Amino acid sequence: MDETAFPAGAYCHAVDRIIAAGRRMDRFGWVPATAGNISIRLPDGTLAITRSGGHKGLLGVDGVIRVDATGRPCTPGDRPSAETLLHCQIYAHDATAGAVLHGHSVASTVLSMAGGDALALEGYEVQKVFAGQDTHAARVHVPIFDNDQDIARLSHVVAPHLAGMCAGYIIRGHGVYVWGADMDVALARLEGLEFLLACELERRKAR
Numbered sequence: 001m002d003e004t005a006f007p008a009g010a011y012c013h014a015v016d017r018i019i020a021a022g023r024r025m026d027r028f029g030w031v032p033a034t035a036g037n038i039s040i041r042l043p044d045g046t047l048a049i050t051r052s053g054g055h056k057g058l059l060g061v062d063g064v065i066r067v068d069a070t071g072r073p074c075t076p077g078d079r080p081s082a083e084t085l086l087h088c089q090i091y092a093h094d095a096t097a098g099a100v101l102h103g104h105s106v107a108s109t110v111l112s113m114a115g116g117d118a119l120a121l122e123g124y125e126v127q128k129v130f131a132g133q134d135t136h137a138a139r140v141h142v143p144i145f146d147n148d149q150d151i152a153r154l155s156h157v158v159a160p161h162l163a164g165m166c167a168g169y170i171i172r173g174h175g176v177y178v179w180g181a182d183m184d185v186a187l188a189r190l191e192g193l194e195f196l197l198a199c200e201l202e203r204r205k206a207r
Contacts, residue, residue: 010042010043011042014040014042014048014064015048015061015064017040017099018039018040018048018049018050018059018064019061021038021187022036022050022057022058022063023057023059024187025056025057025101025103025190026055026056026057026058028105028191028194030104030175030190030194031056031057031103031104033055034054034055034056035056035103035175036101036175037050037081037083037084037087037102038050038056038099038102039084039087039099039100040183041091041097041098041099045068045069046066046067046068046069047066047067047068047069047084047088047091048064048065048066049064049066049067049080049081050063050081051063051065051078051080052080052081052082053079065079065080067088069088069091069092070088071085071087071088082151083151085151085152085155086154086158086177087100089155089159089162090162090179093162093163094162094179096181097180097181098180098181098182098183098186099179099180099182099183099186099187100177100178100179100186101178101179101187101190102175102176102177102178103175103190103194104174104175105175105194105197105198107194107197107198107200107201108174108175108176108194109173109174109175110201111170111197111200111201111204112144112171112172112173112174113173114204117143117144117145118141118142118143118144119141119144119170119197119200120139120140120141120142121139121140121141121142121167121200122136122137122138122139122140123136123137126192126195126196127140127192127196129188129189129191129192130167130192130193131166132166133166140166140167141167142165142167142168142169142170143161143164143165143169143170144170144171145157145158145169145171145172146171147171147172147173154171167192167193168189168190168193176190176193176194176197178190178193
């Protein structure tokens with residue numbers, strides 16, 4: 001654990017919040033097996049982020065590492081997730097972002113596989129959890145991007161759309177990315193989005 005460049009308390013607090021978030025996401029079934037990743041921006045601009053390959057519901061302190069703003073590990077030998085670049089992209093785009101969550105729910109996976117380049121959510125009270133949404137009558141668009149194992153290429157596809165994403169985005173057949181000013185906000189937005197996606201899935205089943 002490399003804590004030499006910043007107060008140890010900031011890193012330890014971030015690790016605790018990431019571990020708690022992983023357990024919460026696991027309880028809802030949003031991070032099956034080793035899926036998903038979680039990060040927090042630290043005061044010095046580096047990130048605390050989940051290590052590649054770990055189960056997010058079973059995280060310990062060693063399951064979180066530190067990377068710089070470009071995704072390079074601060075401690076030699078540490079292996080961040082291949083999707084770390086997508087976290088870095090969000091923090092670079094949004095100076096107010098303090099936490100990023102990525103999960104793989106059944107609803108996001110199934111709905112995104114149904115086709116289309118976005119999901120439109122409208123008429124739900126819960127959509128007011130997203131920034132700038134103050135009425136259920138508004139329409140919230142959640143972009144869907146095709147999955148790509150080349151994360152750098154995927155990040156270039158996502159980049160032009162970041163400014164309009166109040167509810168995050170979905171990678172097709174993969175999962176959601178949501179962020180907020182801190183972990184509490186990010187978790188609220190994730191839970192709101194997953195609730196709405198589950199509602200949409202149930203509505204489609206009933207047709």
